[in-house]
Amino acid sequence: MTTPPDSDLTAMQRAVQRTWTPDSHWHIGDLAWQSPSLPDRTVKLWRGSDGEVEAWARLTAPAHLDMHAPPELLPAVLDxxxxxxxxxxxxxxxxxxxxxxxxxxxAAGYQEAAEPFFQHCVRDLDGHLPKPVLPSGYRVRTVEPGELAARAAVHRAAWRPKWIGSLQVPPVDLGDGESGMTTERYAKIADTWPYRRDLDLVVEAPDGTLAASALGWYDDVNQSALLEPVGTDPHHARRGLGAAVSLACLHAMRDAGATLAVVCPRGDDAYPVPRTLYHRIGFRDAGRTVAYRR
Incomplete structure (x- = not known):
């Protein structure tokens, strides 16, 4: 785990951390998880008189803006x-x-657009946090040193739209594809603040292979935890592994000091499975994202 003192990424994370609330768009863990793509993005920072970043903007193709800014800097960011x-x-x-x-x-001419959205869900990490329950022969544990290739592989196996769509009732066609996660990409994530191996959990199947995973990100300033991402290899689906590894990760983050957890699944009707899982383990809906277009 590293904390580069002057990197753009860390400066962006610190700006988010200073103003974070449960209604915030970004958590420091979001930016850490997305860190491998940062060198490919156009990024602009606005610094205050003390040199600290107060606002940032990040472009994704073809012309989409991710941003964090106080009200007084919104016009400058949009301009x-x-x-x-x-x-x-x-x-x-x-x-x-x-x-x-x-x-x-x-005011700048944008209108709300009907786009898929992400539903932010929150859960108190209190004494009512259930214990994870696993099928016979499965166990949950932290990622071990030298296991990044297997860790990247179980993430790739889980994140296929085709099989996620097949779990819905009735099944829907979400297209096909595969996560771009590689061993090298995961290694970069694991070397990014605030990654902690004790918050990177996997479910080991009876044959020793990895069947599911959940990654937690802890913000010690705000005592907030982000659960991102969670996934299950389709060969082990419908056995409660996603719920079990999520709960195990929540316990680990509570042990680290977190008092509140956030998770941000797709919230629209076309993609209900992850949100249903999180509701089942005690998360409740909070804010949601809205797309604006001009």
């Missing part, structure tokens, strides 16, 4: 976005509770 992307269709994602950003977007 930069418009000047950088030019006369094309532009989209920005906001939290439905972020009244200042939504007002700034509407």
């Amino acid at each position: 930069w976005f418009h000047a950088t992307t030019g006369e094309v269709e532009q989209t920005v994602t906001a939290m439905n509770s972020d009244a200042e950003l939504i007002a700034a977007l509407r």
Whole structure:
């Protein structure tokens, strides 16, 4: 685990951490999980008089803006976005509770768009946290040193739209594809603050292979934990492994000092399975993302 003192990523995380609330769009763990893609993005930072980053913007193709900014810097961030992307269709994602950003977007000509959204769910990490229950022969444990290839592989196996769609009732076609997770990519994530191996949990099958996984991110300043991501190899589906490894990760994060956990699954009707799982283990809906387009 490393904490680069002057990296753009760490500066962006610190800006998020200083103002984090359960209604926030970003958690420091979100940015850590997405860190391998940062070198491929156009990133702009706005610093205060003390040199600390107060706002940041990150472009994803073709013209989508991810951002974090206080109200007074919203015009500057949007002006930069418009000047950088030019006369094309532009989209920005906001939290439905972020009244200042939504007002700034509407004033700049954006309208709410009917797009898939992410539902932020929260859970208190208190004495009512259930213990994980596993089928006979399975066990949950932390990732071991030298196991990054297997850890990346179980993530890849889980994140296939085709099999996730097959779990829905009735089944739906979500297309096919595969996660781009590689051993090298996972190694970069594992070398990014605030990754902790004791919060990186897997379920080991009776034959010794990895069957499911859950990764936790702990913000010790806000005592908040992000559960991101969780997945089960389809060969081991419908055995309660996703719920079990999630609960084990929540216990680990509570032991680390977290008092509140956040998870952000897709929330629209086209993708209900993960949200249902999290509700089953005690998460409740909070805010959600909303897409705006002009």
